[in-house]
Amino acid sequence: MPGSELPISGVRTLDEAERATRDGLGIDTVRADDGLCAVTLAERAARRALREAGRDARDLGALVVVESRVQETFLSSEATRLQQRLGADAALTFSVGGLGCVSITPALLTARGLLAADPSLREVLVVHGSKPAAALRYRHPVTVNGDGGQALLLSRDGGTRILDIAQVTNGRYWDLFHVDYRDRPTAQWREECTEPRTYSFRLAMETRNRLATLLDDLLRRNGLARGDIAGFVSQNLSSGGFTFLEESLDIALLPACRDNLRRYGHLGPNDIFLNLRTALDRGELAPGGLAVLINVSPVAAWSLLLVEAGSPEGTV
Incomplete structure (x- = not known):
């Protein structure tokens, strides 16, 4: 870092x-x-x-x-x-x-x-x-x-393997967060939410439903059940966001997620693989264990990755 x-x-x-x-x-x-x-x-x-x-x-x-x-x-x-x-x-x-x-x-x-x-x-x-x-x-x-x-x-081939990828988007939220920049000094740029209630309620409920459907589909097409997944990994937004995911999907996120949130905050597209690497380094995922990596963007997009853990040194 x-x-x-x-x-x-x-x-x-x-x-x-x-x-x-x-x-x-x-x-x-x-x-x-x-x-x-x-x-x-x-x-x-x-x-x-x-x-x-x-x-x-x-x-x-x-x-x-x-x-x-x-x-x-x-x-x-x-x-x-x-x-x-x-x-x-x-x-x-x-x-x-x-x-x-x-x-x-x-x-x-x-x-x-x-x-x-x-x-x-x-x-x-x-x-x-x-x-x-x-x-x-x-x-x-x-x-x-x-x-x-x-x-x-x-x-x-390599140590850690990406077995499956699922993604879905909804263009309704394309401008939910934005930065107005034209004719503004960079010091005045600000990431703004155009509709806080939409983010906090409507998008939250859609996220819960979208991820639940994606997870069920991902497991079904790979012949897996919830019990076959050794760990779940999410992006780093907030501790409240973690709790929302865990309660919505009836899962437990690996401890690396909360530890990295505390230390680094949000790192955009880097979050989920930082958390996966940390979990591997700390032995939270054993070699051969399956993990699901959860990612959400307010544009809005949702994705899940099914990953088989290798050694921390292995090539993805």
């Missing part, structure tokens, strides 16, 4: 009501470094993943970048900027996104398609650098955004 720890008390809010909500999220600190951009965070994560796997960026067949929420400049390409900085000159390179936190799912679907379509392709590197869209790290009433980078090296 980059930067220094920023205590939750140091995260700015607009008023006392927001401050009270912020303090009840279950987040103690976030990592923050305003001197690092999303591409640098992604580059650091990519270099570490390649180093740990004993791979050279020059040999990469494909590089898929989960796009930043806000690029530093318009018209330029952060994906090819990262390609150039890594020296991955031979890699098929592009970005995916548009689904907020759930954007990691189309990146994985794309990697799976590339590996299936091209027998000569050995590995795909999926990378994301997470930075908040606005200077105000607090997103009312949802979470606090931290900084982080993540890279996943995907191949046809």
Whole structure:
């Protein structure tokens, strides 16, 4: 994780009501470094993943970048900027996104398609650098955004295996959260919820129903029952969000989720694999155990990943 720890008390809010909500999220600190951009965070994560796997960026067949929420400049390409900085000159390179936190799912679907379509392709590197869209790290009433980078090296075989992927979207909520930026200095950018009641009630109920249906379908098509799942992993928004998921789906999330929420806050598309890696490192998931990774975005999108745990060092 980059930067220094920023205590939750140091995260700015607009008023006392927001401050009270912020303090009840279950987040103690976030990592923050305003001197690092999303591409640098992604580059650091990519270099570490390649180093740990004993791979050279020059040999990469494909590089898929989960796009930043806000690029530093318009018209330029952060994906090819990262390609150039890594020296991955031979890699098929592009970005995916548009689904907020759930954007990691189309990146994985794309990697799976590339590996299936091209027998000569050995590995795909999926990378994301997470930075908040606005200077105000607090997103009312949802979470606090931290900084982080993540890279996943995907191949046809490896320690940890993604067995199945499910995703669904609903365009009704496409503009529920947004940042008005035209003709505004960046210091005035703010992630705003256009309809707080819709987020707190209507979307919450739809999330409960969508995830329950997705989970039932995912288990059914893989011939599994709830008891076959060794652990459930979620994104990091708030402790209340965890409780909502657990009660809605009648599950228990792995302890790594709450621990990482307290330490790092929300890291966008990086959350679920950070929590999975932490759970593997701490032995919360034994090798061969099955886990379901749950991801939700208020745009709105929902996704589930069925994962078979390998060793912490294994390639995804």
